[in-house]
Amino acid sequence: MADDIASLRRILKTCHTVAVVGLSAQWHRPSFFVAKYLQQHGYRVLPVNPRYAGESILDEPVYAALTDIPERVDMVDVFRRSDELLPVARDAVKIGARCLWQQIGVANAEADALVRAAGMDSVMNRCVKIEHARLFGGLHWAGVNTGVLSARRPD
Amino acid sequence: MADRRFQPETLAIHAGQIPDAATGARALPIYQTTSFVFDSADHAASLFNLQTFGNVYSRLSNPTVAALEERVAALEVARAAVACASGMAAESMALTTILQAGDHVVAAGALYGGSVTMLAVNLAKFGVDTSFVDATDPAAFAAAMRPNTRAVFAESLGNPSGVVLDIAAVAEVAHAHGVPLVVDNTVPSPVLCNPCALGADIVVHSATKYLGGHGTTLAGLVIESGRFPWDNGKFPGMTEPSPGYHGVRFYETFGDFGFTMRCRMEGLRVFGAALSPMSAWQILQGVETLPLRMERHCCNALAVARFLRDDPRVDWVNYPGLPDHPQHALLQRQMRGASGLLSFGVRGGLASGVRFIESARFMSHLVNIGDTRTLISHPASTTHRQLDESQQRAAGVRPDMVRISVGLEHVDDILWDIDQALACAVRD
Numbered sequence: 001m002a003d004d005i006a007s008l009r010r011i012l013k014t015c016h017t018v019a020v021v022g023l024s025a026q027w028h029r030p031s032f033f034v035a036k037y038l039q040q041h042g043y044r045v046l047p048v049n050p051r052y053a054g055e056s057i058l059d060e061p062v063y064a065a066l067t068d069i070p071e072r073v074d075m076v077d078v079f080r081r082s083d084e085l086l087p088v089a090r091d092a093v094k095i096g097a098r099c100l101w102q103q104i105g106v107a108n109a110e111a112d113a114l115v116r117a118a119g120m121d122s123v124m125n126r127c128v129k130i131e132h133a134r135l136f137g138g139l140h141w142a143g144v145n146t147g148v149l150s151a152r153r154p155d
Numbered sequence: 156m157a158d159r160r161f162q163p164e165t166l167a168i169h170a171g172q173i174p175d176a177a178t179g180a181r182a183l184p185i186y187q188t189t190s191f192v193f194d195s196a197d198h199a200a201s202l203f204n205l206q207t208f209g210n211v212y213s214r215l216s217n218p219t220v221a222a223l224e225e226r227v228a229a230l231e232v233a234r235a236a237v238a239c240a241s242g243m244a245a246e247s248m249a250l251t252t253i254l255q256a257g258d259h260v261v262a263a264g265a266l267y268g269g270s271v272t273m274l275a276v277n278l279a280k281f282g283v284d285t286s287f288v289d290a291t292d293p294a295a296f297a298a299a300m301r302p303n304t305r306a307v308f309a310e311s312l313g314n315p316s317g318v319v320l321d322i323a324a325v326a327e328v329a330h331a332h333g334v335p336l337v338v339d340n341t342v343p344s345p346v347l348c349n350p351c352a353l354g355a356d357i358v359v360h361s362a363t364k365y366l367g368g369h370g371t372t373l374a375g376l377v378i379e380s381g382r383f384p385w386d387n388g389k390f391p392g393m394t395e396p397s398p399g400y401h402g403v404r405f406y407e408t409f410g411d412f413g414f415t416m417r418c419r420m421e422g423l424r425v426f427g428a429a430l431s432p433m434s435a436w437q438i439l440q441g442v443e444t445l446p447l448r449m450e451r452h453c454c455n456a457l458a459v460a461r462f463l464r465d466d467p468r469v470d471w472v473n474y475p476g477l478p479d480h481p482q483h484a485l486l487q488r489q490m491r492g493a494s495g496l497l498s499f500g501v502r503g504g505l506a507s508g509v510r511f512i513e514s515a516r517f518m519s520h521l522v523n524i525g526d527t528r529t530l531i532s533h534p535a536s537t538t539h540r541q542l543d544e545s546q547q548r549a550a551g552v553r554p555d556m557v558r559i560s561v562g563l564e565h566v567d568d569i570l571w572d573i574d575q576a577l578a579c580a581v582r583d
Contacts (some may be wrong), residue, residue, distance in 0.1 A: 004158050028402055036206045040198070082219070104410055127410070138208030140171065141216050143224035143419070144235040144412050149161060150173045151181075 001112050001124050005147065011099050011121050013107050015074035016044060018128070019066055019097070021088055022079035023047040025057045031079040032057075034103075034129040041132060046073060063074050066091040075099040078106060085111040093118040102130050160363025163230055163346055171225030172439075185436045186218045205403060205420070215424055219432035222441050227360065227376050229574075230345035230445075232352055235412035237419050238374060238435060242341060243269055243362020244428035245375030247277075249337055249359050251426070252418050253306050255392070256282030261299045263290030263309035264549035265316035268337065271550060274308070280406045287549060291482065293324035302333045305389060307334060311350050312342040312490070314524065315498050315534050315558040316551020317473045319482040322489055326354025342524070342529070346449040348490040351380035357414070364525030365494075368441035368448055372434045377418055381411030393417065399425065414566075448527070448563060452495030455569060456550035456561040462570050463499045468577045470555070472499040494520045495562070496524055500555040507580045508533055508557045514570050514579035517564065529562035529569055 001007060018038055023045075024031045030038055035045045046069055047057045055063035063069050066076060066088065077094040078085060078101065085102065089111035092100045099121040102108060107125040115122050123131075133139035134146045137154050161169070172183050191210040193199035201207040220238050228236035239245050250273075254260065262274050264287040267435045274285040288295035290309055307329040322338060329336040337358035340348055344365040350358050360366060362374035373448050385393035385406040393413060396402035400420045405413040430519055441448075453476065460474035475486045475494025486493055501507040511531075512520050518529045522537045532538065539552045547554075561569065 004156055028404075030408055033206045033408060034206075036201060040201060040207055053383070061398075130410075133208050137176070140225055140414065141210055141218060141221045142208055142235065143221060143228065143237050143415055144227040145170070145225055145233060147158060147229075148173065149165070149169045153174045153179055154176050154238060 001116075001122050003123075003126075004145050005135060007121070008123070008126075008131050011075070011101075011123065012128075012132050012135065015099055016042075016097075017073055018075045018077050019046040019048050019063075019069060019070070019073045020041050020077050020079070021048040021066065023052075023057055023062070024051050024079075025052055025055070025091075030127075031103075034077070034127065036077075037129040037132070064099075066095050070094065073097045075101055075128075077101045077103065079103050080106065082108045086114070089114045093120065099123065101126070103127055105131070145147060166226065166229045166560055167346075167441050167445050170229035172222040173312045183219060183222050183436060183439060186432050188217075188432075189213050200318050204401075205408070205416070206583050207559040213432065213482060214427060214429040215419055217432050217435070220430050220435040223362075223430075223435040223442070224376065225376070226439065226442055227345065227362070227366065228378055230442075231340070231358055231378045232349050233358065233378045236414035237415050237423065238362070238376050238430045239423060240375065240428040240430050240434075241373045242339075242359065242363055242375040243273065245359040245361070245377045246270060246339065247273060248418050248422040248426065248428065249357050249377045250278065250283075250306065250308070252280070252392075252414065252422050253335065253337070253357075253390070254283050257303060258283050258305040259301050259303045260285040261296050261307045262306055263313070263318070264288060265313040265318040265322065265551040266308075266310055267314045267339070267341075268534070268542055268550065268552075270308075270310075271546065272541055282524075290318045290320055293321055293328055296325050297331075300328070305334050306337055308337045310339040310342065310347045311348050312486075312496070313551055314342050314496060315538075315556065317475050317480075317496065317498060318551055319475050319486045319490075321485055322350050322353035322355055326356075329356075330354070333389050335383045342496055343490050343492070343494050344445060344449055344525075346446050347453070347492045347494055351378070351382075353489055356380050356383040361522070362438045363447065365452070366445060366525075367438040368445065368525060368527060369437070370526035370528065372437040372522055374430050374434050374438045377415070379412060379414045383414070384456070385413065397421065449492060449494070451563050451567060452561060453492035454564045455563070456493065456495040456497055456559075458566045459559065459561050459573065460497050461571060462573065463497075466577065468502050468581045470500040470502050473497060496558070496560050498556050498558045500553065501557060501577065501580050503581055504555045506534075507553050511557060511576045511580035514576040516575065517568070518559070518572050518576070524558075524560035526560065527563045529564060529572070530560040532558050534558050
């Protein structure tokens with residue numbers, strides 16, 4: 001599992017398309033906050049949620065499953081219960097994603113091991129929005145202890 | 156590679172401030188602006204919805220103030236912090252964010268006088284009831300808990316009582332009742348004590364004192380450990396949609412810094428005790444040297460305490476840094492020093508104490524602490540004047556008490572001034 005600043009930075013810099021599994025269409029839900037944030041910071045968001053399949057969220061078509069997505073996916077970001085993670089992890093491997101990101105509160109060690117064995121990056125129990133804001137600016141303005149010490153300008 | 160855990164000396168200089176993105180400025184720029192432009196209407200909406208992080212208006216956040224917030228959060232080994240206009244603003248914001256009418260607080264009896272008044276008078280006016288207990292006895296905190304208790308409040312090192320709080324034991328009492336322990340850590344500063352590491356959930360500071368250190372600027376901070384389970388059913392304001400902020404659920408949305416966000420979006424935004432960027436910058440100049448200063452404050456105070464203990468013109472001295480202080484072992488277990496604050500009684504009582512204060516050459520008679528200058532005061536007639544004598548005694552204030560905040564002058568000069576003032580005080 002990737003947990004240090006250098007690895008998280010590399011993952012967030014090299015992934016450009018993000019499939020958000022379990023994305024809600026309701027604006028005040030945390031998954032919507034994350035997807036909206038990612039769009040505003042230059043990521044392509046691909047919503048995955050069988051409940052809204054065929055509709056659109058944040059102006060992107062919603063897919064029922066990861067395997068329905070017709071384009072390359074860099075990161076699979078999961079808003080699901082920890083015990084529902086294994087099938088998502090298997091699909092993430094199947095579609096050739098580079099990273100499985102289990103959101104804060106989600107931690108399935110088996111899924112972590114599975115995707116790492118397939119050569120993928122794996123992040124557990126962290127929020128992709130909070131980590132992006134922590135490492136690339138924004139969270140600092142909210143008074144959060146980012147752990148970032150540097151004598152270089154932010155890149 | 157695992158992230159390095161930097162030491163306090165390094166954090167005090169670097170945490171929260173990387174070179175300015177726009178200019179490369181190495182020192183912290185002062186963003187003296189009330190407001191910040193939006194890139195678009197959609198950007199504005201996202202900022203107001205809290206879907207993206209950024210600055211809108213300096214009552215809520217400001218880049219210069221943010222540097223102070225993150226630095227003190229890092230020094231406290233905590234998750235997040237929010238700065239405000241004074242230490243009292245920090246305490247009132249922390250408590251009013253947790254509490255509502257009908258709630259009850261268990262508080263240490265030995266508190267700064269302003270804190271006693273806030274709880275006993277001002278919060279009582281809004282229907283919050285407080286029980287004051289003996290701060291040296293964790294069992295007294297447990298005995299005072301009620302079904303509607305929602306917070307425990309105490310000072311890590313009492314001002315001016317010098318009472319040392321058994322933070323781990325009192326945190327256990329609070330957590331057994333599902334409520335947070337709020338600790339005022341002003342006197343030790345984050346360099347000598349980190350209450351969150353011992354189990355406290357919220358820390359408040361008067362940054363006016365040691366954090367700033369120069370006695371020029373007022374500021375306060377509320378710091379969150381990030382470990383309190385706000386979803387235990389006792390804090391609907393953290394888990395239910397906020398009527399004051401268009402339905403945001405602070406704990407679900409922001410997790411381990413949800414309390415800080417709520418202080419910011421409800422406390423600062425509504426009650427408005429924001430810190431100015433200029434003040435934040437001035438406090439930060441002090442924070443950079445905090446570890447060095449605390450070391451010297453502790454050394455000088457110990458020398459003063461020993462001098463007073465051995466002087467026949469002095470009736471008593473109270474400094475938990477002295478090995479024969481009843482709480483010395485506890486202090487050593489949870490703090491890296493006893494700080495610069497001590498109190499004593501001059502032989503002859505109150506009148507001699509007053510003569511001592513009036514005879515000082517460079518020790519300043521005023522009611523601040525944590526300055527580079529040595530400061531002296533008489534709490535019974537100043538900081539604790541609003542309390543009656545029984546409240547004063549409960550707060551650890553004796554009528555003859557002289558308080559010294561030992562500064563950074565040469566220790567021989569400080570001892571000289573004390574010696575000559577004592578000579579004047581007991582001459583008659």
